[in-house]
Amino acid sequence: MNGFTQVIHFLGGIALLFRDIVLELKTKPFYFKIFLKQIYEIGWKSLPIIFVTSACAGMVLTLQFGLTLEKFGGKIYSPKILSLSIFREFGPVFTSLILAGRVGAGMTAEIGAMKVTQQIDALLALGTSPIKRIVIPRYLGGLVAVPILCLFSCFVSIIFGALIGYFELNLDLFYFFYKVFETSKLHDFFSGYIKTYFFSSFIILTACYFGLKVSQGTYEVGNATTKSVVFSSVLIVLGDYLLTKCYWMMV
Amino acid sequence: MQSIVEVKNLYISFNEKKVLKGVSFSLEQGECLGLIGGSGEGKSTLLRSIIGLEHPSSGKILFEGENVTNLSEEEYISIRKKVSYVFQGGALFDSMTVYENLAFSLREHTDYSERKIREIVLYELKEFELEGCEDMYPVELSGGMQKRVGIARATISKPKVILYDEPTSGLDPYKKRNMQNTIMKLQKRGTTSMMVTHDMSTALRICDRIALLTGGKIKAIDTPKNFKESHNVLLNNFVKGIKQGENHESA
Ligand SMILES: Nc1ncnc2c1ncn2[C@@H]1O[C@H](COP(=O)(O)OP(=O)(O)OP(=O)(O)O)[C@@H](O)[C@H]1O
Ligand SMILES: [Mg+2]
Numbered sequence: 001m002n003g004f005t006q007v008i009h010f011l012g013g014i015a016l017l018f019r020d021i022v023l024e025l026k027t028k029p030f031y032f033k034i035f036l037k038q039i040y041e042i043g044w045k046s047l048p049i050i051f052v053t054s055a056c057a058g059m060v061l062t063l064q065f066g067l068t069l070e071k072f073g074g075k076i077y078s079p080k081i082l083s084l085s086i087f088r089e090f091g092p093v094f095t096s097l098i099l100a101g102r103v104g105a106g107m108t109a110e111i112g113a114m115k116v117t118q119q120i121d122a123l124l125a126l127g128t129s130p131i132k133r134i135v136i137p138r139y140l141g142g143l144v145a146v147p148i149l150c151l152f153s154c155f156v157s158i159i160f161g162a163l164i165g166y167f168e169l170n171l172d173l174f175y176f177f178y179k180v181f182e183t184s185k186l187h188d189f190f191s192g193y194i195k196t197y198f199f200s201s202f203i204i205l206t207a208c209y210f211g212l213k214v215s216q217g218t219y220e221v222g223n224a225t226t227k228s229v230v231f232s233s234v235l236i237v238l239g240d241y242l243l244t245k246c247y248w249m250m251v
Numbered sequence: 252m253q254s255i256v257e258v259k260n261l262y263i264s265f266n267e268k269k270v271l272k273g274v275s276f277s278l279e280q281g282e283c284l285g286l287i288g289g290s291g292e293g294k295s296t297l298l299r300s301i302i303g304l305e306h307p308s309s310g311k312i313l314f315e316g317e318n319v320t321n322l323s324e325e326e327y328i329s330i331r332k333k334v335s336y337v338f339q340g341g342a343l344f345d346s347m348t349v350y351e352n353l354a355f356s357l358r359e360h361t362d363y364s365e366r367k368i369r370e371i372v373l374y375e376l377k378e379f380e381l382e383g384c385e386d387m388y389p390v391e392l393s394g395g396m397q398k399r400v401g402i403a404r405a406t407i408s409k410p411k412v413i414l415y416d417e418p419t420s421g422l423d424p425y426k427k428r429n430m431q432n433t434i435m436k437l438q439k440r441g442t443t444s445m446m447v448t449h450d451m452s453t454a455l456r457i458c459d460r461i462a463l464l465t466g467g468k469i470k471a472i473d474t475p476k477n478f479k480e481s482h483n484v485l486l487n488n489f490v491k492g493i494k495q496g497e498n499h500e501s502a
Contacts (some may be wrong), residue, residue, distance in 0.1 A: 061436075071390065085433075117340070117342060117345070118338050118340060118342035119342055119343075119344055119345070120302055121342060122338060122342040122343075122344065124302075124303075124304060124324075124327075124338075125302055125304065125331055125335070125336040125338075125405075126331065126355060126356050126359065127328045127329075127331040127332045127333075127356070127359065127360060128355075128359055128405075129324065129325075129328070140436070
């Protein structure tokens with residue numbers, strides 16, 4: 001299969017998977033416990049890495065903006081620029097890319113391994129739908145957890161940006177926060193926040209699709225995991241562009 | 252006698268490779284049908300196709316007189332509740348304990364109280380000489396134990412039909428005999444079963460009829476007694492071949 005047909009297969013595959021999710025959501029049972037567990041796995045367990053990366057992103061961005069603008073006597077504008085770039089783009093996209101690696105890869109590997117060891121077949125044989133038991137709890141868990149993680153990431157970035165502003169750029173902390181909240185309008189925040197629902201879908205659908213597609217053996221699990229991260233990352237950045245364009249056309 | 256499962260002229264292939272080339276047979280109410288044949292002849296494939304884990308390219312499968320070839324996943328569920336499958340490799344859910352593996356189908360398809368489920372599971376564990384294993388995970392079990400958990404999981408819901416893929420391989424002679432007794436006990440309850448096996452002694456002891464699959468077709472199907480006395484060259488060679496193979500293994 002060449003690259004192009006692979007992409008077409010992939011897009012068709014996740015569309016069908018999404019359709020299955022919608023169809024099977026209508027009928028019982030719903031695995032509430034597994035859903036909660038997935039929120040824990042996707043959300044709570046990602047907090048440390050999101051904390052570290054967001055803090056670093058906030059610090060680096062503030063430093064870059066501040067030091068560049070200082071040359072023109074404009075370092076007081078760095079809170080403004082920081083808040084806009086974090087809320088609109090960095091928070092959602094950066095977090096989702098990290099999660100594509102942390103969550104998407106793990107999910108593909110787990111489902112792929114279940115496929116190889118015939119556990120998915122066993123589910124089917126016992127009369128249980130893998131879509132209901134495996135895919136839906138993960139998908140909905142992602143829809144809950146990823147947006148919250150993105151919010152968390154934005155605030156961590158701003159706080160650490162402010163700290164760097166205070167220590168490195170001699171900007172008053174109060175002034176920094178004041179500027180952040182003065183600049184960011186609700187729609188700046190929403191333009192970023194809404195995207196996270198799409199990104200979360202991209203990550204989980206891609207992860208489940210590649211996991212369920214594994215058929216041959218452990219070698220293929222590794223392969224599928226790589227593909228899952230690559231495809232969901234590309235979907236996120238491409239989707240980001242398209243969603244941003246749509247958003248600006250609508251407002 | 253009414254046929255529970257009827258397979259008519261079944262063809263299955265993987266990519267280019269034709270595995271089953273016109274298989275026909277019927278599984279009668281209450282009988283135990285053995286399926287023997289060389290490695291890679293498609294025994295597992297045939298068994299899997301009965302519950303819709305493989306999809307035939309042509310031919311028909313009737314379950315209780317109804318055509319169940321290429322149903323939708325949703326429609327297969329009602330059949331899979333009546334037909335249990337024992338996987339060649341166990342296919343236990345490795346994220347669940349032995350207890351949870353056994354309780355799985357009861358929790359999924361019955362509204363028994365947790366207390367009743369516990370009672371049934373503990374009884375079943377005793378039946379399969381697995382007492383004390385309930386809190387262990389599948390990785391902590393030996394191969395033979397996993398096998399027994401797999402069979403216990405498939406039989407706990409008292410299905411009408413049980414499809415066994417190699418139920419006695421990997422067991423010591425004493426456990427093998429116990430397994431044979433368990434299967435015979437289930438037969439007495441009125442279960443219908445079909446069993447893939449490489450083990451002629453098991454087939455001859457517990458099967459009512461034995462079918463030989465070679466070259467993608469059922470070449471002979473007869474009672475154990477006739478099988479032993481048969482002058483069919485193919486059959487004789489096969490039986491002898493298997494016996495030699497077994498001596499080889501135990502040596
Ligand atoms: N998913 C698959 N993709 C490609 N080929 C397959 C697949 N599953 C089975 N086959 C092929 O089909 C043939 C039959 O396999 P099957 O597992 O049914 O054999 P078997 O009779 O059960 O063998 P054994 O006694 O060793 O278990 C094999 O040659 C195998 O290579
Ligand atoms: Mg087999």
